[in-house]
Amino acid sequence: MKVLRYSMLAYWGLPSFNPVVMTCPTLLKMASQGGANAIGHGDILGSVKEGKKADLILLNIDQPHITPTQNLVNTIVDAANGHDVIDSIINGKLVMKNREVLTLDEERIRFEATQHMNEIIKRAY
Secondary structure, rough: OHHHHHHHHHHOOOOOOOOOOHHHHHHHHHHHHHHHHHHHOOOOOOOOOOOOOEEEEEEEOOOOOHHHHHHHOOHHHOOOHHHHEEEEEEEEEEEEOEEOOOOOOOOHHHHHHHHHHHHHHHHOO
């Protein structure tokens, strides 16, 4: 989401200095449908429509850096981050619920990553 915010701020370098040049709804569309098109899957990804894969995230917007707001889309682009994601659905399958990953053993992954890091450090010295 930082990329969206940086894109929103990029207009500052334009001669017109016009915030309408790159609106937040445009940035969201670029990130979703534009991203899907960029990888050649715009026909099955990038928007919530019948027949497309159901990939989406749910944000906790009941937080002081997001609400209150007069324009939720603008606020999400400007202020939301990965820590605000509470649920994630990929291809119609719930993979994260209340910030708990349901499809991976996070504790095992962290343990194995620590072991690998320690092995790399031993080889380095």
